[in-house]
Amino acid sequence: MxxxxxxxxxxxxxxxxxxxxxxxxxxxxxxxxxxxxxxxxxxxxxxxxxxxxxxxxxxxxxxxxxxxxxxxxxxxxxxxxxxxxxxxxxKPAGTVRITTSRHAAETILWPALARLLPDYPDIRVELSIDPALTDIVAERFDAGVRLGEQVAKDMIAVRIGPELRMALVGAPAYFTRRPAPETPHDLTRHACINLRMSTLGGLYAWEFEKDGRPLNVRVDGQLVLNDMSLILKAAVEGLGLAYTLEDQVLGLVEEGKLLRVLSDWCPPFPGYHLYYPSRRQQSPAFALLVEALRHRVSR
CATH class of the missing domain: 1.10.10.10 (Winged helix-like DNA-binding domain superfamily/Winged helix DNA-binding domain)
Structure with missing residues (x-):
């Protein structure tokens, strides 16, 4: 016309x-x-x-x-x-599309959605599980969920989860063959299970910090995997040391299947944030979801 x-x-x-x-x-x-x-x-x-x-x-x-x-x-x-x-x-209605990592989806998004959606039957949520950093504007997502340090500066970021910590773990059988590392520098003498990053295709450099001093270590070992469940399985079977988010191994540590080392080199860091373009016009459904996800620090 x-x-x-x-x-x-x-x-x-x-x-x-x-x-x-x-x-x-x-x-x-x-x-x-x-x-x-x-x-x-x-x-x-x-x-x-x-x-x-x-x-x-x-x-x-x-x-x-x-x-x-x-x-x-x-x-x-x-x-x-x-x-x-x-x-x-x-009226909160319509579809909200979010790209997220699997860990964030399971620990943050899913519990919130399970509480919210039954009360709002006209809201639909599409979660796209992708470990890579996605261009949410180009891919037509309403928002993304990533660690706070990964969110671009031109995005609005809303904290939706607590601080996180990393954990370095190995099986008891592994430590019968090799002494526990005392500093991250000692990892060059250990068999480590490498993580292949989906975003750039490179290997993840293990990130440590102590007394405000960061230290990244390139590790080596027989295994390179791109799936954390397999990494943990390999660690439990004594094939090497694994470096992962703390909450993913707490149960295995409590059961004695894994031992934790270098805890003093693993301080807390910013957790998950929901991010979206600042120019976005929020629908009631999206605004409701943001409030349901917003992290509130316990007093």
Whole structure:
């Protein structure tokens, strides 16, 4: 439709229904002269006279009647659609698409969604599990979930989880063959299970810190894996040391299947954040989900 086309049709419909330029102008909140000019422009574009004008009345021509038959149901449908869109501003409904890592989905998103969704049946949530950093604008996601340190500076970031810690672990059988490392530098003499990063395809450099001094260590070993469940399985079977998030191994440590070392080199770091573009117009569904996920520090 050409520029101003819908406005021209709306103007014609008002005049045809009111049978008066004066009443139609009042209905549309415009001047009579502007309305007359709009209708004339529409007639010139179509090459047809749509209204018969006299000093006392205005009436549609045959062409005008045919156009009215088309316009009324079409504009009624448009009005209905606009009304439905307006309801979305008030009623939490619609689909929210989020890209996230598996760990964040299982520990943060899933518990929140299990509580929220039963009370809001018109909200749909699509979770895309992807360890790689996704361009949420290009891929048409509403938001992403990543560690706070991974969120781009031009995004709005909302903290949705507690601080996290890493844990370096090995099986008791492994430590019968090799002494426990006393510092991260000692890891060069150990069999370590490397993690292949999905984002860049490189190997994860194990990140440590003590007294504010960071230290990254490139480790080596027989195994390179890109799945944490397999890494933990290999560690439990004594095939090497594993470096993973603390909460993923606490149960195995408590059961005695794994032993933790270098805890003093693993301080807390910012946990998961929900992030989205600052220019995003939030729907009620999205705003509700953000509030349900927002992390609140316990007093």
């Amino acid at each position: 050409r520029q101003n086309g819908l406005g021209d049709l709306t103007a014609f419909l008002a005049v045809a229904e009111e049978r008066s330029f004066t009443r139609a102008a009042a209905r549309l909140g415009t001047s009579q002269s502007a309305l007359s000019h709009t209708v004339r422009r529409l007639e010139e574009r179509l090459g047809l006279r749509l209204l018969t004008r006299t000093t006392r009345s205005v009436a549609p021509t045959e062409a005008g009647d045919r156009l009215l038959e088309t316009l009324r149901p079409a504009l009624d449908e448009i009005d209905a659609k606009l009304t439905a869109l307006g309801e979305l501003r008030e």
